[in-house]
């Protein structure tokens with residue numbers, strides 16, 4: 001499906017259904033991210049049961065430590 | 068004479084009044100690496116009243132690519148970053164009172180200092196320290212501004228006690244390794260960008276224009292051309308151990324304090340004695356030279372080689388062991404050479 005990820009149009013692979021699949025796909029550990037879908041922040045529990053659809057707007061912010 | 072701050076005063080959200088507030092403020096910057104250098108220079112040029120900058124490390128050649136306060140001379144002399152920073156900052160603006168601390172910003176230090184600051188700027192490279200900053204901020208009601216970067220990516224958020232969620236609300240665990248300590252490297256524009264976000268927010272706080280704060284978790288990737296700003300207000304947790312109704316400030320308790328730390332991306336372990344010591348570096352130098360070792364010493368630290376490791380001993384008792392990420396290996400070296 002085609003979604004907008006952090007402002008960029010992205011074609012996600014077939015197997016991706018839930019938000020947690022996207023995180024796995026990009027190798028992002030879910031405990032250190034904040035995910036927003038169509039303007040709504042998800043709790044970590046919601047990562048696994050939030051289904052994605054075409055044209056969804058996803059923001060993934062991951063915490064890093066360097067400085 | 069036209070004031071050195073005239074251009075900043077012409078900027079109407081600051082004005083002459085704001086400048087007065089800026090010049091009577093006291094800011095703490097924790098870390099004098101890439102972010103700390105940038106933030107310190109910006110605040111000192113902006114004319115803050117007092118700056119305290121704390122860092123546990125010394126200047127190395129690999130820092131010069133992005134840590135704007137330091138020169139080749141500083142790297143040659145292995146000058147502690149806090150000291151090198153102070154020297155440069157004083158040359159930039161001699162009217163700012165600058166306090167440099169060659170120390171590890173740990174619980175004892177931060178608790179002792181916190182209440183005298185108007186603002187804390189995070190320029191550390193690890194979440195262990197950030198969690199302590201977060202608890203101290205909540206306990207003493209001092210705002211702090213998170214900033215971090217790796218590669219071409221950067222992130223920042225402004226934490227206002229009793230208003231915004233805190234770092235413990237946003238993060239369930241302390242992130243370890245991975246994104247900070249890998250070999251992703253860092254480019255200087257990512258540093259400057261994070262510094263710009265942090266200092267813009269800092270100026271708003273210092274002049275009291277809280278309505279203009281961004282209020283969003285901002286992140287960007289300058290290479291991938293991505294940007295995101297997310298409102299995280301809904302993540303504030305009622306039962307948060309750091310900012311909730313029945314808070315316990317878990318990161319200030321003794322059990323959560325670590326005496327050893329693996330330094331980010333540097334193949335180095337730091338060992339820190341329970342109490343601050345005043346190590347006799349001259350005596351240590353004598354002993355090591357007797358062992359036939361090549362020793363380098365300045366008033367702040369001493370460094371020597373134990374192949375394949377290099378050990379750096381600071382006057383306050385801390386020891387950096389380069390060449391290992393293994394804490395127990397580091398401890399054993401520590402005890403073998405330093406008692």
Ligand SMILES: [Zn+2]
Pocket residue numbers: 232233234235236237303304307308309310311
């Ligand atoms: Zn909290």
